[in-house]
Amino acid sequence: MPLYEFRCEECGVFDVWRSMAESSSPAHCPECNEQGRRVFSPPMTLSRSQVAKAVSSEPKMVKVDREPKTSNVQYHSGSRPWMVGH
Template sequence: MPLYEFRCEECGVFDVWRPMAESSNPAHCPECDRRGNRIFSPPMTLSRTVRMKKVSSEPELVKRDLEPKTPRVQYHSGSRPWMVGH
């Protein structure tokens, strides 16, 4: 089940786990039990949480030297050239 954010006029933002079929229905605030309306926020993905935890504003250096070298041409042995790599 997805986690949706709702806003209560009195208490502020709160989260509710609910099925997608009920995503547009209003939810009741856990503090004051008033009706809260759903607010839209960007999804929290793993890459977003990792970026948020980084302290440095410098870009990460990636080196291509560490990647394995793969041949551009595959050679076959035998009389069946359509079975390359089998």
């Protein structure tokens, strides 16, 4: 469910989690219980420069302290490969 902003004339802005079907109906203020009107705010988006900055940044170096364990995979050369380890 999305989070919607509403404005009460006396108390100010408050947020309400609602389904999209109920998005246009007024909400009651949690402080004074008066009906509040929905405030339309722009969605949070990234600009092209913010995306380019995130893509161009270098990845962090990760150091492995020990060698990885050897694999316990068993290979089967018979006619029934689904019966590996049986």
